[in-house]
Structures are given as C-alpha cells and as structure tokens.
Amino acid sequence: MARTSGSIGTETAERIRSAAEQLFAARGFAAVSMREIAGEVGVQAAALYNHFSNKQALLESLLVTHMEELIAAWEAEACAEEGPERALERFARFHIRYHVSRSDAVFISYMELRNLEPENFRRVENLRKTYEAFVVGILEKGLTCGEFTLVDSRISAMAIIAMLTGVNTWYRSQGRLSLAEIEEIYTSMVLRSAGALPKEASCLAAE
Amino acid sequence: MARTSGSIGTETAERIRSAAEQLFAARGFAAVSMREIAGEVGVQAAALYNHFSNKQALLESLLVTHMEELIAAWEAEACAEEGPERALERFARFHIRYHVSRSDAVFISYMELRNLEPENFRRVENLRKTYEAFVVGILEKGLTCGEFTLVDSRISAMAIIAMLTGVNTWYRSQGRLSLAEIEEIYTSMVLRSAGALPKEASCLAAE
C-alpha cells in the first residue's frame, strides 16, 4: 500500500511490515529493536532503511494501512438500503470478525497510538473518527425512525465499539465458544444496548 | 502499600510510584527511563534502587496495588442484599467513577501487562479475574431469578466491563457531557444489554 517512504522493493517491504506487526504486537513498539525486525526478515538492520526512512515511518505505515483497510472493508460490506437494526447487526458481526482476524494490527492500533509523532497521530485519529462515524450514522438513522432508544448517539457508538473490540482481549480460537456463538451473543447485546426491540432477535437467526 | 521490595522509606517510595505512574501512562513502560523517574522525584537514579529492586518491581508494585485497591473499593461499595438489577447498576456506576478517577493506573494496568515477568503477570491476572468474577456473580444471580436475559454470563461480563472501561479512552472532564450524564447513559446501556426490563429505567433516577 505504498507509504514506504522512499523506496522500491514491495516484496521485502511487505515482509518487513509483517515482521514488525507481529513483534510490535507481542512486545510493544518501544521494546522491539530494528535489529530484531531485520533478524526476523533475514536481512541486516541497515537494510530496513532502504524501505522505511526510520522506525517511526514503519509504525505509521502499519497503523495507517490498517485503518484504511478496515474502513475499505466496511464500505465494501455495508448495505445502504438496509434498516438501522439490520445495519447495526451487520456492523457488529463485521467488526468482531474483522478484528479477530487481524488481531495483531488491531492491538498495535490501540496500544501504539501514543508512539506516533503528532502529524502521524492526527492522520490515524482522523481515520478512526471516520470509522466511528459509520456507527454514529447507523444509530442516528435508528433514532430518527424510532427503532432505537438512545440518549446520545456518539457516546453509544463509542460504547458499542469498545464492547465489540473487547473480544480481542480474551478470544482464542481454541476457546470454549466458537466465533459464531460469540458473534451471536455480542450482536444481541449490542442491539439490546441500543434499545432495539428484544423481540427482533428473531432476525438474528438469518445469517 | 508495602511491596517495596526491600526498603524502608514509605514517603519517597510513594513519590516514586506516583511519578512512575504518570510517566508510564503518558509514554509507556519501555519508553520511560529510571533517570527520568528519578528526575521527576528530584533524586538521582541510583536512589530509586533503595526503594524498588529494579524497574520491573516498580511496575509490578503499580499494577498489583491498583488491582488490590480496585477490588477493595468494590467490596466496600457492594451491597449483598441488593437485587441483581440494582447491583449491576451500582457496579456500572462504580466502575466508571473509579476508572475515570484513576485513569493513569487503569491505563497502565491494561497497556503494560505484557511487560510483566511471568510470575508478576500471573499475580495481576488473578486479581483481574477476581474483579471480573464480581460481575459474573451479579449476572448469574440475575439469570437465576429471571431478571436478566443472557446466553453466557462470562462473555457478558467481559463485554460489560469492556464497554464501561472504554469511557477512559475518550472522557475529558471539560467534555460535552458531565460524568453524571455519562454514567446515566452507560448504566442504561449496560442494563439493557443484560436483558433487564427497560421499564426498570425508572429506578435509575434514584441516585
């Protein structure tokens, strides 16, 4: 996804990004050295600088790309004609599935925000707000047409996203419950928290 | 609160803990140096080692004490005779208020878990499980007596805690809404997500 800050090789750059993503997620940006990343890729530390101008640019690349891909993925999945309740259900399922499948990138995006230099931080924050606005939009539509009962759509959007993202902190694929079951539980909790009619849980069985 | 790992002075130790808490919260455990902490306290770096055996022990002290105090605070606030719905409401309000008031410690407790050595990690994890068990207990009581509608009390407990803790990521005391208003919104969302009867929102106006 470009953003390689002055370089050419896309092949090696991708391997660097992938190694950095894993290492940053496991031990944190500050605790991981360029030497370590290079070692994982199989090159010398100096070679990384052919692909990313410095460690900060590497982090920025990971966070920006993650947010751009997340937004693009939802835009591809969203369905404009859908009613708010179905839309919120679709979002909840999407968010859980996407976040669980990209847990390293998600983790970094929450944990390493503070290690971004101001300009990079603003860029990522704007992308995050774009994503949050999707939920706000759904909730407001639901408020207008009376399907939801909410005091404040922005607060509720944050609350719902926090709840859904929380799955990542404990989900393990070997766990007690399948992802489908977890999706089901969270979807019903999200819909109820938004004040959607509980009886509408019938349509949950659709997907 | 003890845990000073071989030292005496409680006065200086507390100032070290306080400085470390602020710095770790602002920039992360790995990115903060012992010299920096010492500078904030107004002593030389070597003096820190009279109070904490090393940097790891300092982090452990912060996380363990935070969890112990959190648990003690809830135990002091919980009310055994209360019904599940009122208990869940009380918990939601408590959790938000406590977490907002101790945001640095809360932030560190989530962000720096991975920087704990295995034994310290286990100790903190056990305390965290103890806290989560409070919510599981409330939910199960509510399930038994039919006040709540849930598929899985453990998952729902995690979801509720994640939602509530999320307040810390965006709350600012100068913000658009007062803490009381935020508390109100979250309480109603939590109760609804647990399947409590929406009409019972009447009792929310009590506090």
Added chain:
DNA sequence: GTCTATACTCGGATAGAC
C-alpha cells in the same frame, strides 16, 4: 538493495563515599 563497520546516544544497574 544488501552488506560490514561504526558513530553516537542512552538504557539499567552497581560500587563505594558521605
């Protein structure tokens, strides 16, 4: 585009005087 070699800075932690 990658290598080796290195400049330069800063980290945690300890020794021993006071």
Added chain:
DNA sequence: GTCTATCCGAGTATAGAC
C-alpha cells in the same frame, strides 16, 4: 538514604564497499 562515578550492553541511524 542519597550522592557521584562508572560498567556494560543495546538502541537508532549512517557511510561506504559490493
């Protein structure tokens, strides 16, 4: 209990050969 001085390892990043 705090200080000064210091050890030693590790960090990012660059220079220049190939």
